[in-house]
Amino acid sequence: SKKPVRVAVTGAAGQIGYALLFRIASGEMLGKDQPVILQLLEIPDEKAQKALKGVMMELEDCAFPLLAGMEAHSDPMTAFKDTDYALLVGARPRGPGMERKDLLSANAQIFTAQGKALNAVASRNVRVLVVGNPANTNAYIAMKSAPDLPRKNFTAMLRLDHNRALSQIAAKTGKPVASIEKMAVWGNHSPTMYADYRFATIEGQSVKEMINDEEWNRNVFLPTVGKRGAAIIEARGLSSAASAANAAIDHMRDWALGTNGKWVTMGVPSNGEYGIPKDVIFGYPVTCEGGEYKIVEGLPIDEFSQERLNITLKELQEEQDGVKHLL
Numbered sequence: 001s002k003k004p005v006r007v008a009v010t011g012a013a014g015q016i017g018y019a020l021l022f023r024i025a026s027g028e029m030l031g032k033d034q035p036v037i038l039q040l041l042e043i044p045d046e047k048a049q050k051a052l053k054g055v056m057m058e059l060e061d062c063a064f065p066l067l068a069g070m071e072a073h074s075d076p077m078t079a080f081k082d083t084d085y086a087l088l089v090g091a092r093p094r095g096p097g098m099e100r101k102d103l104l105s106a107n108a109q110i111f112t113a114q115g116k117a118l119n120a121v122a123s124r125n126v127r128v129l130v131v132g133n134p135a136n137t138n139a140y141i142a143m144k145s146a147p148d149l150p151r152k153n154f155t156a157m158l159r160l161d162h163n164r165a166l167s168q169i170a171a172k173t174g175k176p177v178a179s180i181e182k183m184a185v186w187g188n189h190s191p192t193m194y195a196d197y198r199f200a201t202i203e204g205q206s207v208k209e210m211i212n213d214e215e216w217n218r219n220v221f222l223p224t225v226g227k228r229g230a231a232i233i234e235a236r237g238l239s240s241a242a243s244a245a246n247a248a249i250d251h252m253r254d255w256a257l258g259t260n261g262k263w264v265t266m267g268v269p270s271n272g273e274y275g276i277p278k279d280v281i282f283g284y285p286v287t288c289e290g291g292e293y294k295i296v297e298g299l300p301i302d303e304f305s306q307e308r309l310n311i312t313l314k315e316l317q318e319e320q321d322g323v324k325h326l327l
């Protein structure tokens with residue numbers, strides 16, 4: 001049987017953590033034959049550590065055959081030791097009256113420290129997914145704080161946006177969600193993201209031609225996908241958790257096990273693709289094979305799409321500017 005791999009998860013006692021850990025331990029992320037050791041990080045706060053212990057008691061009570069070990073940590077320097085995968089979920093939420101720049105700098109401190117810890121103690125090929133918001137910029141900070149690790153191994157989660165776009169297209173066309181191929185979401189995980197179905201197909205047919213309604217694209221589809229997070233908060237009184245955890249599982253599973261040529265969306269450091277400056281963590285359509293992702297290149301960008309790319313890039317660059325004095 002396979003040797004266990006180490007999976008670090010931060011914010012492990014939070015809402016997303018609660019929807020995520022049981023699925024990792026059951027093999028849904030890395031395969032039903034892959035034992036895992038969970039290295040769980042929470043803030044040192046007594047309540048958070050106690051809640052984490054409670055979650056670990058429940059994990060024990062599942063008696064998962066693939067759960068080869070489990071640790072609770074309050075310091076990233078121990079939590080990330082030798083880890084093969086790191087899911088950085090914990091972040092500082094925006095409190096009442098907190099300005100955007102305060103949020104950015106509070107998170108910059110967290111992700112600088114976690115990037116440095118990964119750099120110091122993680123596996124040299126650790127694969128990192130940042131879920132905690134602002135996810136793209138937090139991933140950028142962690143990457144910049146870990147100069148000895150491959151840049152390409154730092155990614156941000158846009159998969160929830162991708163999955164939301166798929167389900168809107170399925171509803172609009174009346175076709176099964178699994179029949180949709182070649183969806184793309186560009187840019188920042190924020191309402192400026194550009195969900196793009198120009199290349200999408202269903203059973204070989206163009207989705208754009210099937211829908212044939214540019215007004216719907218601009219005035220219904222894009223705002224619905226872009227504001228879906230806010231709509232969930234409005235309905236549930238809490239932010240997306242199970243769907244976010246599901247997207248994190250999808251992202252890591254596809255990265256580790258491959259997509260068989262299918263497109264998915266990942267936030268990854270640019271190497272200049274589509275004119276995005278190097279190192280900006282940007283949502284791109286990718287395919288995955290052999291544990292590596294590859295950006296889908298050469299897609300035509302029309303005038304409307306270029307405008308949308310410019311808007312989301314501008315927001316990402318403003319976020320980067322807001323933290324550059326801290327790096």
Ligand code: NAX
Pocket residue numbers: 010011012013014015016017041042043048089090091092093110130131132133134135157158159160161189239240241244
């Ligand atoms: P919760 O507030 O329920 O849980 C967060 C947990 O992280 C808390 O238990 C907290 O103690 C812990 N934490 C905070 N700072 C930490 C640190 N420095 N080290 C370790 N743990 C730390 O939030 P939850 O609903 O689980 O959401 C977590 C993050 O995901 C938030 O930043 C949220 O904005 C973000 N999201 C990102 C999404 C995406 O698509 N990229 C979608 C869902 C979600 O909104």
